[in-house]
Amino acid sequence: MSQPPGFVDKDRPSYVCRLRKLIYGLKQAPMTWYMALKQHLLRTGFVNFMADTSLFIHSSGPHITYVLVYVDDIIVTGNNNVLVASVLTSFAERFSIKDPSDLHYLLGIVVTRSARGLHLMQKKYITDLLTKHNMLDAKPVHTPLQTTPQLTLDGGELFPDPSAYRSIVGSLQYLAFTRPDISFAVNKLSQFVHKLNRDHLQAAKWVLCYLSGTISHGIFLHASSPMHLHAFSDADWAGDTNDYISTNRYIIYLGNNPVSWSSRKQWGVARSSTDRSIEL
Structure with missing residues (x-):
């Protein structure tokens, strides 16, 4: 690593620092961490899933174990508790990790477990989104998008500052991971980020009004x-x-x-x- 500004050795200005430990925040740190974790998993019999490189699978007869990696957030699951525990133990022996716990929060998604299954929702994410755009107390509506008037590229007065609209649409795209009910509205709104008028902004706020009344909606994954x-x-x-x-x-x-x-x-x-x- 290059010597940081303000801490350059006057006698050796061309020298570089040798890192003995990764510094959090470096651009190379996530990739280096992923490669170290990948090599460990491959050595222990896991196979990297080709369609999604963040997923690793270990299959042994009727038993199968999954490891899903998102930088420093890791999900370990499978149909054999003993094998899952052994994977967690191997992590603790090889890396410095926190004590494993049941999944309850990941990447803005709240996971609620019950005997019937898992409920996935983004309640906090929605609350933060509504607060950011001053719509936390907005009057709820019953549909994510109005049927009329139809949104078009050439209609209405052009809006001079599209930053707020683009911020809303970008946030809604991530929210659609647990909200199939807004997928069509998000796709429709995404078609106008390059040529925004006031009708498009009003439609985006309509989606926020819909979310204010369905803040705890999500996906339920049945155990049986x-x-x-x-x-x-x-x-x-x-x-x-x-x-x-x-x-x-x-x-x-x-x-x-x-x-x-x-x-x-x-x-x-x-x-x-x-x-x-x-x-x-």
């Missing part, structure tokens, strides 16, 4: 659920009057638990109500 996949999908017909491109929506369930959902515009103008990528 059939292990079969089923999905629901839909698409409008040239719903965007600016380019006549349709919007797809889908949600996938594993048993009774929602595991994936999305709402986005198609790549081009389709000749039917389904996406051209799945046409026969």
Whole structure:
């Protein structure tokens, strides 16, 4: 590391510092920590999941263990408590970590455990978002987006400062991880960050009003659920009057638990109500 400003050795100004321990806040620190943890997991029999490099899987017969890594937040779970405990013990022997505890808070998501399953919600995140934009006491509404008037690029007075709008939309995109009900509204609002008018800002505030009345909503993952996949999908017909491109929506369930959902515009103008990528 280069000598920090104000602490440069006058006799050896070209010298550098040798780090014996990572300094929190360095850009290289998260990557170095991840590589050290990855090497440890690979040595102990875990396999790095190719689709998501933050996920590691260990399979031994009928037993399977998962390790999910988000910088210094780690989730360890599996279907065998003895194997999960051994993974935590190996972490304690190799790294300096806090005492493990049941999952209750991760990356702004509050996890509430019961005999029936897990409830995931972002109540504190929503409260902070509403407070930041002075809408904590906003009057709740029943829908995340109004059906009329329809939002378009060329309509209404242009708004000179888009920073507040972009901040709201960016926050809503993260919130949609546990709120499928706002996915369509977030996708719609994201289409106007480059050309904002007052109607778009009003629509964003409407979503905040909806959140103020559904602040504790989230996802419930049932402990007992059939292990079969089923999905629901839909698409409008040239719903965007600016380019006549349709919007797809889908949600996938594993048993009774929602595991994936999305709402986005198609790549081009389709000749039917389904996406051209799945046409026969």
